[in-house]
Amino acid sequence: MTHRLLAGLLATTVLAAAPALAADYETVDTSEVAIVNNADLIIELGAGISTQPAYEGADDYDISGYPIVSLQYLNIPGLFAIGSPEEKQGGLRIGPSFRFIDKRNANDYPELNGTLALDRSYQLGLRAGYEFPVYDTLNIELYGEARYAFNEGEGFVGGAGIDFISRPTEQWEFKLGPRTTFADSNYNSTYFSVRPLESIASGGRLAAYDAGGGFKSVGAAASARYEFRPDWFLNANAAYERMVGDAADSPIVKVGSEDQFFAGFGISKRFSIDLF
Structure with missing residues (x-):
């Protein structure tokens, strides 16, 4: 399948490029640099390209750009501090979570003929x-995320999972683990319900359906990260999700696919900034 081939090519690219870059790498303790400079903000910014389902439950795939934003440390003197100026491999981490859902139009997807167009959604x-550590080169992270979707598909969405993390060298980081996603009834109704008028407009091919909230998918995700220059990173990721619950039972998914694949490749840089 095209999306699986693209995911493999993306992963192969980052793994093939890394050894050549490693020869020129010079080790720098970035945490000491941050402390010396009295950094109040340590943030990682970048961009990449990814392939993902064209819409929730689709069997077609799109390629698009995506941002990379990761907050390591934020200090507001006298008020609060989030994270640590040292790049610790453990402990509590809090950062932003966001997602973009592109518009959906039946004119672009014949299997959805009869459904109303949906605008873009931002989360x-x-x-x-x-x-926390398990072995010398193996850590485990428990995480959760919650977002509010607006513009189209308003409601609360989120996810949770476990990552098994390996850092065999200072430059390499690998993650692999299961995850699940969920959404409330407002969000699921927007993307998975079929109104009676939509069912009629589809000629009865899409049965009327009212989707409720709950777990939306289960699956697994993997990522590889390589620091090829001090504060410069190559990032590759891939994920598989299986639609479950009311989402899986939706006629929208039945004419699409319960199996959802994701893959991405990007480059990012860490910035240390003295705000005060």
């Missing part, structure tokens, strides 16, 4: 995780 929220 913003927080992610929190706690990482």
Whole structure:
């Protein structure tokens, strides 16, 4: 399948590029640099390309760009501090969580003929995780994230999972683990319900259906990360999700696919900023 081939090519690219870059790598303790510079903000910014389902429950796939944003440390003197100026491999981490859902139009997807068009949806929220060591090169992180969707598909969405983390060297980081996603009834109704008029407009091919909230998918995710220069990173990720619950029973998914695949490749840089 096209999306599986693309996911494999993306992962192969990052793994093939890394050894060549490693020869020029010079080790730098970035945490000491941050402390010396009295950094109040340590943030990682970047961008990449990804392939994902064209819509929730689709069997077609799109390629698009995506941002990389990761907050390591934020200090507001006298008020609060989030994270640590040292890049600890463990403990509590809190950062932003966001997702973008593109518009859906039956003119682009014949299997959805009769359904109303949906506008773009934006999701913003927080992610929190706690990482603890198991062996010398193996940690486990428990995490959860919650976001609010607005513009189209308003409602609360989120996810939770476990990551098994391996850092065989200072430059490499690998993650692998199960995860699940969930959404409230408002969100699921937007993307998985079929109104009676939509059912009639589809010629009865899509049965009328009212989706409720709950677990939306279960699956697994993997990622690889390589620091090829001090504060510069290559990032690759892939994930598989299986639709469950009311989402899986939706006629929208039945004419699409319960199996959802994701893959991405990007580059990012860590910035240490003295705000005060």
